Amino acid sequence: MTTRFDAVIIGTGQSGPSLAARLANAGRKVAIVERKRFGGTCVNTGCIPTKTLVASAYAAHLARHAADYGVMIDRPIKVDMKRVKARKDTVADTASRAVEKWLKGTANLSVFEGHARFESPFTVRVNGEVLEAKQIFINVGARALVPPMQGLDQIDYLTNSTMMEIDFLPEHLIIVGGSYIGLEFGQMYRRFGAQVTIVEKGPRVIAREDEDVSQGVLDILRNEGVQVEAGAECMAVEKRDGKTVVRLDCADGSREVTGSHLLLAVGRVPNTDDLGLAQAGVQTDARGYITVDDQLRTNVPGIWAIGDCNGRGAFTHTSYNDYEIVADNLLNGEHRSVNDRLTTYGLFIDPPLGRAGLTETEIRKSGYKALVGKRPMTRVGRAVEKGETQGFMKIAVDAESKQILGAAILGVGGDEAIHCILDVMYTKAPYTVLQRSVNIHPTVAELIPTILGELKPMA
Numbered sequence: 001m002t003t004r005f006d007a008v009i010i011g012t013g014q015s016g017p018s019l020a021a022r023l024a025n026a027g028r029k030v031a032i033v034e035r036k037r038f039g040g041t042c043v044n045t046g047c048i049p050t051k052t053l054v055a056s057a058y059a060a061h062l063a064r065h066a067a068d069y070g071v072m073i074d075r076p077i078k079v080d081m082k083r084v085k086a087r088k089d090t091v092a093d094t095a096s097r098a099v100e101k102w103l104k105g106t107a108n109l110s111v112f113e114g115h116a117r118f119e120s121p122f123t124v125r126v127n128g129e130v131l132e133a134k135q136i137f138i139n140v141g142a143r144a145l146v147p148p149m150q151g152l153d154q155i156d157y158l159t160n161s162t163m164m165e166i167d168f169l170p171e172h173l174i175i176v177g178g179s180y181i182g183l184e185f186g187q188m189y190r191r192f193g194a195q196v197t198i199v200e201k202g203p204r205v206i207a208r209e210d211e212d213v214s215q216g217v218l219d220i221l222r223n224e225g226v227q228v229e230a231g232a233e234c235m236a237v238e239k240r241d242g243k244t245v246v247r248l249d250c251a252d253g254s255r256e257v258t259g260s261h262l263l264l265a266v267g268r269v270p271n272t273d274d275l276g277l278a279q280a281g282v283q284t285d286a287r288g289y290i291t292v293d294d295q296l297r298t299n300v301p302g303i304w305a306i307g308d309c310n311g312r313g314a315f316t317h318t319s320y321n322d323y324e325i326v327a328d329n330l331l332n333g334e335h336r337s338v339n340d341r342l343t344t345y346g347l348f349i350d351p352p353l354g355r356a357g358l359t360e361t362e363i364r365k366s367g368y369k370a371l372v373g374k375r376p377m378t379r380v381g382r383a384v385e386k387g388e389t390q391g392f393m394k395i396a397v398d399a400e401s402k403q404i405l406g407a408a409i410l411g412v413g414g415d416e417a418i419h420c421i422l423d424v425m426y427t428k429a430p431y432t433v434l435q436r437s438v439n440i441h442p443t444v445a446e447l448i449p450t451i452l453g454e455l456k457p458m459a
Contacts, residue, residue: 002123002130003110005031010116010124010275011139013040014316015306015323017099019137022327024108031131032109033116033124038100040141041308042316045161049092050184051348056084057188058350061224068387079192085167092164117276121300124276134302137326138282138290139319140275142268142308149176150236155244157237158263160185170194170261174246176235177265178205178228180347183217185263187349190226197227197257199246201266204230206347209408210360212392213353216410220349220390229257237262270309285311294337296326312338315345344422346415351377351391354418357406357425360396360458369399371455377411381442388412393444395421395431395451396458402430413444420445 006028020032114127144159175182178200190196234250248255289311306322328334347353374394377383391411407421435452
């Protein structure tokens with residue numbers, strides 16, 4: 001049986017539901033398909049549950065340091081991992097059910113639960129039923145990459161998804177991968193009470209960042225007892241005496257780490273390998289990401305790819321922006337482009353990192369005559385008052401145009417304060433507009449104008 005729609009959306013991650021609802025509210029007959037849990041990665045195994053765990057870990061950390069604030073707790077601090085997981089489950093399940101209820105209650109929108117596969121450029125099959133539409137939107141997200149590591153097939157390992165099912169404290173958690181997922185899990189499980197070792201193949205953690213940012217993050221983690229082993233270029237794993245052993249170097253008898261559990265956090269791969277894309281003629285790149293233009297159209301007219309599966313963002317906020325671009329272009333006759341957005345993201349360790357625009361490395365390569373200002377969090381009143389003085393603030397500007405090129409705030413409130421800078425970057429206004437603003441005291445953001453008044457040529 002074939003059912004015709006104006007639009008079919010495959011996947012209920014960040015961009016899919018909003019697009020479905022907007023098209024349906026515009027009078028289109030829309031179908032949306034979900035094969036697992038409503039809400040995609042962010043709601044179920046990503047942003048929402050992990051930041052809920054981060055909050056529990058922060059509470060444990062603060063309780064242990066209560067005496068630093070003059071608050072005396074007479075008994076040892078204990079973490080009940082079953083209650084931690086139950087709290088996380090409640091938050092994530094509530095969000096997932098809200099997405100499902102919203103979609104199923106939207107007029108002109110039909111919800112199909114099952115796996116969708118293309119049969120042609122205009123049709124997909126779900127549970128034996130064929131859905132036909134002139135417009136199809138692929139929003140299938142991504143999953144954890146499992147690397148080709150020697151011995152990995154002989155042991156049990158965890159990914160960011162299966163970590164969500166953990167309701168106990170690992171004795172010693174080994175994390176392979178020193179980027180955002182690995183660092184966040186590393187700090188939170190150290191704060192829960194586990195021994196943690198992070199193993200990174202490259203020479204330093206979060207290598208995409210400037211060296212001072214990378215070193216600042218490393219200092220934060222090591223100050224809490226997280227062990228970090230970098231330069232592990234020839235990793236292999238094995239089971240030995242009931243433990244998991246990760247060998248780190250090529251040479252025999254070299255470095256190794258022994259732990260109770262292994263978490264893989266080495267990247268993501270798009271969920272595009274079982275969609276029947278070849279049947280529709282949709283092209284992908286060498287890594288499996290769907291190839292799109294600046295308006296998120298695939299090579300096949302009438303098919304778009306939005307969210308993580310197109311390789312153009314890999315963040316919840318970029319996925320949502322994908323929806324906005326597509327919807328405005330289709331319904332409002334706009335000409336919005338993915339090229340218009342600025343790079344911005346956060347690393348949600350504590351204290352967090354907020355990033356916007358270019359790194360110093362990228363600025364040097366681009367040839368800008370840049371000015372830069374930097375201030376340690378030890379000289380930010382709000383950080384001192386809270387007793388959280390790790391990190392720094394850094395802003396770079398173009399000396400000729402006076403526009404802000406990039407910024408990093410590693411420190412308390414950095415994930416929020418960065419937006420003061422980002423918003424000015426979007427206006428393309430000179431940095432002097434922000435420099436002359438009067439911000440509230442005492443806040444982290446009040447020091448942004450101060451930094452902009454102390455700019456020096458980038459070394």
